[in-house]
Amino acid sequence: MTDNDADGRAMTASTAALRAHVAALADQCVKCGLCLPLCPSYRVERQEAESPRGRIALAQALAGGLAAPSPALVAHLDQCLACGSCEHVCPAQVRYGELLVATRQLLRAQVRPGRGDALLRAVLARPRLLRGLLRLANLPGVRHCIQSRLVARLLRPPQLARLARELPRLPPRPRFAPRREAPLRRGRVGLFLGCVASAVDRDVHAAAAHLLRALGYEVVVPARQGCCGALALHRGEPALAQTLAASVRRAFVAAGVETVLVSASGCFGTLREQAFAGTQVRVREIHEFLAADVPLAELRFRPWPARVALHTPCTQAHVAGAEAAIRALLGRIPQLEIASLPTQPRCCGAAGDYFLRHAAIADALRAELLDGAAALAPTALVTSNVGCRLFLANGLRQRGLGLPVRHPVVLLAEQLDN
Secondary structure (H helix, E strand, O other): OOHHHHHHHHHHHHHHHHHHHHHHHHOOOOOOOOOHHHOHHHHHHOOHHHOHHHHHHHHHHHHOOOOOOOHHHHHHHHOOOOOOHHHHHOOOOOOHHHHHHHHHHHHHOOOOOOHHHHHHHHHHOOHHHHHHHHHHHOOHHHHHHHOOHHHHHHOOOHHHHHHHHOOOOOOOOOOOOOOOOOOOOOEEEEEEOOOOHHHHOHHHHHHHHHHHHHOOEEEEOOOOOOOOOHHHHHOOOHHHHHHHHHHHHHHHHHHOOOEEEEOOHHHHHHHHHHHOOOOOOEEEEHHHHHHHOHHHHHOOEOOOOEEEEEOOOHHHHHHHOOHHHHHHHHOOOOOEEEEEOOOOOOOOOOOOOHHHHOHHHHHHHHHHHHHHHHHOOOOEEEOOOHHHHHHHHHHHHHOOOOOOEEOHHHHHHHOEOO
């Protein structure tokens, strides 16, 4: 038997095991339909195939060899935003997220990704390259050129034209007034930056470090931490996701920290369940960590007589679970009124790189959410996810509105009384 024969048999066995895994997960669904009203893509499309129940049926057919990976089947499975809302209400406790990842992995063995997908994945896996490109793209003349109509017509594939339109803006680096250091050193914590967030959430990371130092913590930011692997995992590439997660793990373990703090809710689950699973390192959501810290009560915050519309991202509601902590932290700012956005649609449509690949659904969800925000007449829109923050801010600018989109940690640090 040749090496090629052995490789072919191993691949066949691996595919068969993956098919069996998908089938077993899909068989848990009782087809009750309780998930349909909460599914954002079903909310927009009103098609059974765009619901969790419909996608589970497609996954069953694919795993059982009853359906081929046709363009329509691939599109329906790819248009899931992986928000987790269906798992949250499922009476049969179907592990839909795991099923979706396994099904997309099965599809990747049969369908080659497009050039745009490959290019985007390559850049996101290299945060330093990404930061450099974003800084260059945000130079005034360069941004104007990138977003011109001529360049938009020339860009191929379509995801690149969409990226030019939704090009993230880099926030200014905040300058916080110096304050006396806390008298006691209370521990050493690591701060996770992420890939896209390492550039566009730099104000959040500076604010988090400012608050943590005020509480007496030594803040460590490992230089080679990289991407957590969440996007790769959700696109059905677990091997790449594990490689990226391992790189993050090595960086923080080498830094000698016991706790890693995460300000981007979309990275939290992957860090907890992939990067640091089985280690002594604890992964904590930044708002939950701050709200639980007893000495926080000793800090004082300046009043801000304003009304903010609070958006709870899908990953915050269904994975990180720090919604109550965010409200408690914002509640420490005197005279601040917190108004909640409607719970549907909770999803803004960003969903990692989803807004680049499925613009129609993403834009419909964003428009409805922004309509809900406008009805509250807020001073600012507040959200705790980097993707939501960017996508919603771009939507407001495209409407010609000057409503800022802020992160709770930045608001808290800005109001800290020095």
